[in-house]
Amino acid sequence: xxxxxxxxxFRDPGDSLPAWGDGRRLRVGLLGGSFNPAHDGxxxxxxxxxxxxxxxxxxWLVSPQNPLKPTRGMAPLxxxxxxxxxxxxxxxxxxxxxxxxxxxxxxxxxxAKLRRRFPRTTFVWLMGADNLDQISRWRAWSSIFRNHxxxxxxxxxxxxxxxxxxxxxxxxxxxxxxxxAPVLAGSEAPAWVFLPIRRHPASATAIRAGxxxxxxxxx
Numbered sequence: 290x291x292x293x294x295x296x297x298x299f300r301d302p303g304d305s306l307p308a309w310g311d312g313r314r315l316r317v318g319l320l321g322g323s324f325n326p327a328h329d330g331x332x333x334x335x336x337x338x339x340x341x342x343x344x345x346x347x348x349w350l351v352s353p354q355n356p357l358k359p360t361r362g363m364a365p366l367x368x369x370x371x372x373x374x375x376x377x378x379x380x381x382x383x384x385x386x387x388x389x390x391x392x393x394x395x396x397x398x399x400x401a402k403l404r405r406r407f408p409r410t411t412f413v414w415l416m417g418a419d420n421l422d423q424i425s426r427w428r429a430w431s432s433i434f435r436n437h438x439x440x441x442x443x444x445x446x447x448x449x450x451x452x453x454x455x456x457x458x459x460x461x462x463x464x465x466x467x468x469x470a471p472v473l474a475g476s477e478a479p480a481w482v483f484l485p486i487r488r489h490p491a492s493a494t495a496i497r498a499g500x501x502x503x504x505x506x507x508x
Contacts, residue, residue, distance in 0.1 A: 301370055301386040306348070309406050316474040318342060318440070319403075320415045321350040321396055325364055327373035334442050335382050337486055338415050342440055343471045347415070349373055349384045350399065397429035400437060412437050413474050417444040418451035418483075425455040434460050438473045439481035452483065 307313070318338040324331065327349070335347040351370045354363065364372075366386055373384045393399040396414075403412060414437045416424070421441045424430045433439065434456070441451070451457060457464075463479040470482045 301367065301389070303370065303374055304385050304387070305383045306385045306387060307407070311407055312409055315345045315407075315410045316343065316413065317407075317410055318344045318347040318413045318415045319350055319400070320347060321352060321399075323355050323363065324349065324351050324369050324373045325362075326369060327376040329376065331373075332376055332379070332382070334415065334417070334486075335377070336379065337442070337484070338413075338440060339381055341470050341484060342413060342473055344381075344413065344474060346381045346383060349377065349382065350388060351384060351386050353386070353389050354394070395428040397427070397432045400433065404436070411474050414439045415442070416440075417442050417447070419444050419447040421456055422447050422451040422454045430456065431459065434463070434479045434481065437478050438476050439479075440470070440473060441481060441483045443483070443485045448483075 318335070320331065320335060320338075322331070331349065335349070338344055338347055351366065351373055353366050366389060370384055370386050377384055387403075388394075388399050391399060391402050393402060400412065400414070403410075414433055416439070418441055424433070427433070460479050460481060463481060465473060465476065465480055465482045467482065467484070469476075470484060473480060473482050
């Protein structure tokens, strides 16, 4: 069995997503990433999104493998998902490894399949300013903006550069003022908002470095 086949056959016993075709009208924020490992900074963004964007839930999409990140030092998917659930610990934050089941590598493909599976759900893409800065490197990146409202969270020191990035400039006319953040989920895409938030000190890179320095194996 190839690595990609093994990923598609992966079944996460802790996956808490609703059943396929769930008919409820929900407003769901999607936070994707390696979560290698998950930390309180991820949880802080999720709870801020719930509070400031009027969302019903936030789903953490634990990626089998980020195409822009090296495989070395990446903990197994099941381990990262289990760690994310321990950190999330919130009734309105769901942790899922759905990309492994869908067999998707790229965010745009994942979002397209989620829209088909949950046609009555409104998805809002959540990301840090560091990702806005380099999202133009993602496959079919503009379709993310054209098909979903997007919330970008301040993340020093990337924010100034991010707001001058290719993506920010291309969709400059679609940026909503901060006061309209509560209605972002109900806005027709393309629509995005930049959310200043207090800086959170947690960093997956620093956590991995700390483990390695302590004599452990980097996650």
